[in-house]
Amino acid sequence: MARVKRLIDTIKYTGPAAVAGDCTKCIVENPEEIDAVIAKIMTAKAEASQVRAILVKVPLPHVPPQVVALIPIDGKDDAPKILELNLQLLQMAAELNLKVVTFAADGAASEPAAQNMFEKLKTNFPPLIYLYPLYGIHLRTPVFETGPAVAGSDVPHGSETGSNQHQTGxxxxxxxxxxxxxxxxxxxxxxxxxxxxxxxxxxxx
The missing domain is CATH 1.20.5 (Single alpha-helices involved in coiled-coils or other helix-helix interfaces)
Known part of the structure; x- marks a missing residue:
């Protein structure tokens, strides 16, 4: 997160940033090259089948996403763990005076569950609420020291869900x-x- 802060200060950007997380499969093609590490992991029964990648994106053209964490996991992360990680990132952002306005994630079951928990959080600030009773719309997002943070699907997964949704049920x-x-x-x-x-x-x- 400190590297992201340095980047933002360098390009003199003063707006908000977006955080996204996703799990990527781990594949080791040549385990013999890291025999010692593999043996230690196997002994501890701590094999990681995936890596949770956390990225921060400054919404400016030609500024690539910045990787802030690569966390080995066994594919069993539940919603509370994901929520705890998001709150840790928000705490770091607050200490660095970074504004985080959105948390994006894929469509794995634990991700929407964590987002539902996130949206219901009570903070020291009044939540941001949008109502449209005619169509039954009631949107609520919590507000933190870093500002309002909206949890949702990232663009690629959102497009996939949108195109597939009418094919279900x-x-x-x-x-x-x-x-x-x-x-x-x-x-x-x-x-x-x-x-x-x-x-x-x-x-x-």
Whole structure:
């Protein structure tokens, strides 16, 4: 994190940064070259099947992401461990006066679970809330000393989820001579919301 701070100061950047984490498979092609290390790891039964890579990105063109941590893991990281790591990074950022506005991650089950826990955290600052009751939207993100931090999927995984989401679940239900598809349910929901608004207006005169 200190290296990121030096980079930001060098390029005279004063805006926020984004943090992203992902697990990458570990492959050792020539273990004989590191026999001593491998033997020690095997004796301790501490084999790492993956590496958790943590990167910080300054949202400027031609500034590559900065790797701040490569943590060997066994692929069994749970949500509390991931949340603890994120909070440690925020603490480091606060000490260096770095503004972190987002935490991105992939779609592994533990990652969204950690993000759900992150979004519900209580801090010393009021949370940032966005409401749009008409469409049932209620967004909340905690605010830290480093500023509001939004947890979400990184862009590549977000694009993948967006393109695959409509391919999952039940697509069509048979109703006697008719059928029901997702769009029918969405349309009924929109009609119901409009009726609710109309009725509320009528009651208030």
């Amino acid at each position: 039940t697509h069509t239900a048979s109703m006697g001579k008719g059928k029901v598809v997702n769009n029918d349910l969405a349309r009924l929901r929109r009609i119901g919301l409009l009726e609710e608004r109309y009725n509320r207006r009528g009651q208030t005169g």
